[in-house]
Amino acid sequence: MTDNRRRSSTSGRMGGRVARQALRAAPIPEDERAVQPGQASGRYQPLTESEVLRIHQAALEALEQIGIANAIPSCQELVTGAGGSMTEEGRLLFPRSLVEDVVASAARDIVLPGQDSRYDMHLTGSRTYFGTAGAAVYIVDTEKREYRDSMLQDLYNAARIVDSMEHIHFFQRSMVPRDVEDPREMDFNTCYASIAGTTKHVGTSFVAPDHAHEAIDMLEIVAGGEKKWRERPFVSCSCCHVVPPLRFAEDACRVLEVCVNRGMPILLLAAGQAGATSPAALAGAVVQETAEVLAGLVYVNLLSPGHPAIFGTWPFVSDLRTGAMSGGSGEQAVLMAACGQMGRYYDLPTGIAAGMADSKLPDAQSGYEKAYTNVLAGHSGANLIYESAGMHASLLGCCLESYVIDNDMLGAINRTIRGIEVNEDTLSLEAMREVCLDGPSHYLGHDQTMALMQRDYVYPDLGDRNSPKDWNEAGRPDLVEQARYRVKQLLSTARPQHIPADVDSQIRERFPVKLRTFPKYANTSICRSKPATMTC
Numbered sequence: 001m002t003d004n005r006r007r008s009s010t011s012g013r014m015g016g017r018v019a020r021q022a023l024r025a026a027p028i029p030e031d032e033r034a035v036q037p038g039q040a041s042g043r044y045q046p047l048t049e050s051e052v053l054r055i056h057q058a059a060l061e062a063l064e065q066i067g068i069a070n071a072i073p074s075c076q077e078l079v080t081g082a083g084g085s086m087t088e089e090g091r092l093l094f095p096r097s098l099v100e101d102v103v104a105s106a107a108r109d110i111v112l113p114g115q116d117s118r119y120d121m122h123l124t125g126s127r128t129y130f131g132t133a134g135a136a137v138y139i140v141d142t143e144k145r146e147y148r149d150s151m152l153q154d155l156y157n158a159a160r161i162v163d164s165m166e167h168i169h170f171f172q173r174s175m176v177p178r179d180v181e182d183p184r185e186m187d188f189n190t191c192y193a194s195i196a197g198t199t200k201h202v203g204t205s206f207v208a209p210d211h212a213h214e215a216i217d218m219l220e221i222v223a224g225g226e227k228k229w230r231e232r233p234f235v236s237c238s239c240c241h242v243v244p245p246l247r248f249a250e251d252a253c254r255v256l257e258v259c260v261n262r263g264m265p266i267l268l269l270a271a272g273q274a275g276a277t278s279p280a281a282l283a284g285a286v287v288q289e290t291a292e293v294l295a296g297l298v299y300v301n302l303l304s305p306g307h308p309a310i311f312g313t314w315p316f317v318s319d320l321r322t323g324a325m326s327g328g329s330g331e332q333a334v335l336m337a338a339c340g341q342m343g344r345y346y347d348l349p350t351g352i353a354a355g356m357a358d359s360k361l362p363d364a365q366s367g368y369e370k371a372y373t374n375v376l377a378g379h380s381g382a383n384l385i386y387e388s389a390g391m392h393a394s395l396l397g398c399c400l401e402s403y404v405i406d407n408d409m410l411g412a413i414n415r416t417i418r419g420i421e422v423n424e425d426t427l428s429l430e431a432m433r434e435v436c437l438d439g440p441s442h443y444l445g446h447d448q449t450m451a452l453m454q455r456d457y458v459y460p461d462l463g464d465r466n467s468p469k470d471w472n473e474a475g476r477p478d479l480v481e482q483a484r485y486r487v488k489q490l491l492s493t494a495r496p497q498h499i500p501a502d503v504d505s506q507i508r509e510r511f512p513v514k515l516r517t518f519p520k521y522a523n524t525s526i527c528r529s530k531p532a533t534m535t536c
Contacts, residue, residue, distance in 0.1 A: 028454045030118075035414035035458055037119075037169045038127035042381030043419070046338050052345050055283065059291040060096045062246070067091035068295050069247040074257065078302040092248075094295055102298045103346055110308040110349050112170070112265060113232040115222075115498055116199035121170060123310075123349040126381040128417060130374070130410045131170035132162060132403075133203060133238070133353065133386035137178060140361065140392055140399035142480050147360075147397055152177035152189055152514055154398070158390065159197025161403045161490055167410035168389050168403065172203030172238060175398045177514075185512045187211040188218070192507070193515050195222065195235060199498050203267065203386075205238045208251060212237070212258040218507055222499055229263060236265035236310070241299070242292040244272030253299070260300055265308040267351055268296035273325060274335070275318040282331060285315040286338050297348075310384065311348040313339035327356025327387075327394040328369025333376045340380025351384035352377055355406065360393050362402045362480055371409060378413050401483035404490075408460040415458045462486065 030036075047055070071079070071092040080086065085093045112121045121129050138147040139154045155175050162171045173190050180186045188211065191204040206212040216229075223229035237259040243249045259266055270292035272278025278285040293313050300309045316325055317332040326332060336352040343350025354377035359366035370388075377385045389406035390398050420426075431448045435441060443449045462482050464471060471477070499507075507513060 032455055034454065034456055035167070035411060035418055037129055038122055039414060039417045040126050041128040041379050041417045042126040042341075042344055044337055044376055044379035045341050045381075046334050046376075047341050051283075052341065055287050055290060055342060056345065058287040059294060060099055062287060062291040063094040063099060063295060064096050065093070066246060067093040068242065068292070070243075070250055071248050072250050072253050075248065075253055075299055079298065082298075082302055092295075094298055099294050099298060102301045103294070103348070105305065106297055106301055106348060107306045107308050108347060108349065110265070112201045112236060112308075113234045114170075114199055114201045115195065115234045117232075119169070119200040121201055121384075123383040125347075126344060127383060128378055128381075128385065129169040129383065130378070130385045130388040130414070131168060131172055131201075131203075132158070132174045132389055132391075133172035134174045134356075134391050134395045134398060136175040136391065136393075136396055136398035138393070138397045139175065140397045140402070142361065142399065142401050142484055145361065147393075149178040150175040150398060151179045152193055153516065154400070155190065156193040156197045156515055157487075157491055158398065158400060158403065159194050159202075160496065161400060161487060162389075163198035163200060163496070164490055165389075165403060165407040167407050167414055170201040170203065170384070171198045172386055173205065174387075174390055180514055183207050184211050184214070185514065188215055188511060189514045191215040191235060192218065192511070192513055195219070196499060196504075196515065197496065199496075202235045203238050204235060205240075206255045206259075209254045209258045212255050212264075213262070214511065216259075216262045216264060218511055221507060222503060233264050233308075236267055236308075238267045238269055238312075239296075240269045240271060241296045242270050244270060244277040244292065245288060246292060248295075256296075256300070257303060260303045260307050265310070266296075266300055267310040267312045268293045268300065269312040269314055270296070271314040271316060273316045273318050274331070275320050276323060278315055280318075280320065282335050282338070285335060286313070286342065289313040289315045289339065290342055308349070311343045311346065311350045312352075313342060313350075314353050314386075315339065325394040326358055327391070328358040328365070328373060330372070332356070333373040336373070336382075337376040337380040340377060340382030343383075344381035349384075350382045351386055352380070352382045353387045354378075354385050355388040356391050356395050358392075358394050360397065362392075362399055362405050362483070366392060366402070367409070370406060371413075374410065374413055375416065378417050400487045401480055404462060404483045404486045405479060408463045411458045411460070 069091050079092055083095050083098050109124045114120055136150055139150045155177055158174055159171050162168050180189050187206045194202040219235055220226050220229045239252055239256045240249055241252050241256050270289040272289055274280050274285040278288045290313055293311055297309055300307050315335050317329050319326045336354055340352050354373040355370045357366040357369040374388050390403045392399055435443055
């Protein structure tokens with residue numbers, strides 16, 4: 001009888017393993033996956049309620065008494081017409097009541113569309129999405145372990161990779177194409193390469209108003225006309241409307257006005273560096289960037305009440321020993337989380353930055369720096385986490401392999417944001433009765449286990465969970481090597497076709513498109529370069 005029971009138990013384990021493997025291989029509907037884009041966050045709050053109020057009051061005081069320098073005439077006219085004033089020193093003051101009124105009436109519950117509606121992002125409450133950003137001037141070569149200038153093709157390739165990454169929800173320009181020297185052509189081609197590479201929402205930027213006009217002309221063609229573009233603006237402008245401390249950036253303000261007038265959502269970005277262009281005290285850095293973004297919010301809403309604008313407080317951190325930026329520091333992590341919390345206090349669509357590793361390569365340092373900065377940002381309640389994948393050297397370098405590695409990380413972080421559901425089913429008392437009183441004394445193969453296998457659990461795409469024995473027998477796979485192969489595999493496919501050929505031809509005839517139309521990697525090279533543990 002003991003032998004029969006042992007055979008039955010062994011058979012049950014084998015049967016459960018086979019069933020689990022079959023279930024894991026079967027596709028699961030997107031709406032039933034363990035993590036979803038836009039999960040509610042906000043469980044990490046580095047500031048107390050009273051501290052949030054003190055920062056808010058200090059920001060209002062800064063705007064009312066110190067003000068913002070270098071306002072362009074149209075901005076001065078708008079703000080003074082609404083009750084603001086100019087000092088003898090030329091600083092624009094914002095009365096407390098004006099700021100509070102604008103915050104109360106500003107756009108909430110906005111949608112940032114993708115070209116494909118599956119990727120629309122609903123910035124409601126504390127729903128959180130992870131994406132890219134940055135202005136890296138180098139691309140990381142993981143084979144040679146060196147940096148080279150970033151090119152337009154690299155930007156396009158990055159957009160294509162992100163388009164396939166489940167846990168990277170939007171693509172903002174992550175590098176500067178250094179092979180396009182003319183600023184106008186660079187701005188246009190940055191926008192074009194991004195929307196050509198992905199159907200997810202795209203963020204870009206412009207250095208001059210006419211550059212914005214030209215890019216939006218192109219976007220209206222892709223959208224099918226001005227009306228359709230305004231209904232679904234699938235590109236937003238990352239606008240550094242201030243030059244900290246507390247000065248408007250004049251050219252950026254002119255760009256802001258163009259984008260608002262032409263229906264493009266605006267990320268109001270204030271990016272002081274603690275100890276350099278914002279106070280070294282972390283609370284002071286939050287106060288200054290909050291004040292600067294609130295000034296931008298007033299500006300936008302006086303131009304066009306209710307225009308979609310994102311509260312983009314991005315205070316960065318200096319290594320005070322050298323003055324260099326430290327994107328992967330613990331101070332950076334808590335500082336951005338505090339800014340996410342401020343955005344939730346105002347109940348505004350909020351974007352912060354994380355994942356800006358100081359590490360130069362996708363290594364252990366990169367892993368821990370990206371993990372804790374993204375975890376704190378993701379749990380802060382911010383809607384958009386920019387720069388969360390692919391970035392190194394405090395935003396100087398972009399690594400294509402890191403996109404696929406970081407996608408695994410973000411999937412796991414999204415699972416922590418989802419948290420633990422507690423209800424009658426998940427308390428599992430009935431499952432305990434079935435297993436402990438009448439069953440095999442384990443949950444392998446149990447109905448609840450099978451039902452939750454893919455609906456409650458997230459599995460890495462590249463990360464290795466094998467035992468040392470299985471890992472050794474598989475050829476001791478290396479994460480970066482496998483990521484390198486995955487990048488080549490993704491880029492070996494045909495050029496994306498979501499922009500119809502006739503529309504693309506029209507754009508190429510009218511605008512200075514520099515991007516090639518063929519993929520960087522040829523199919524024939526892929527299998528020859530694959531790791532031994534991967535199949536073609």
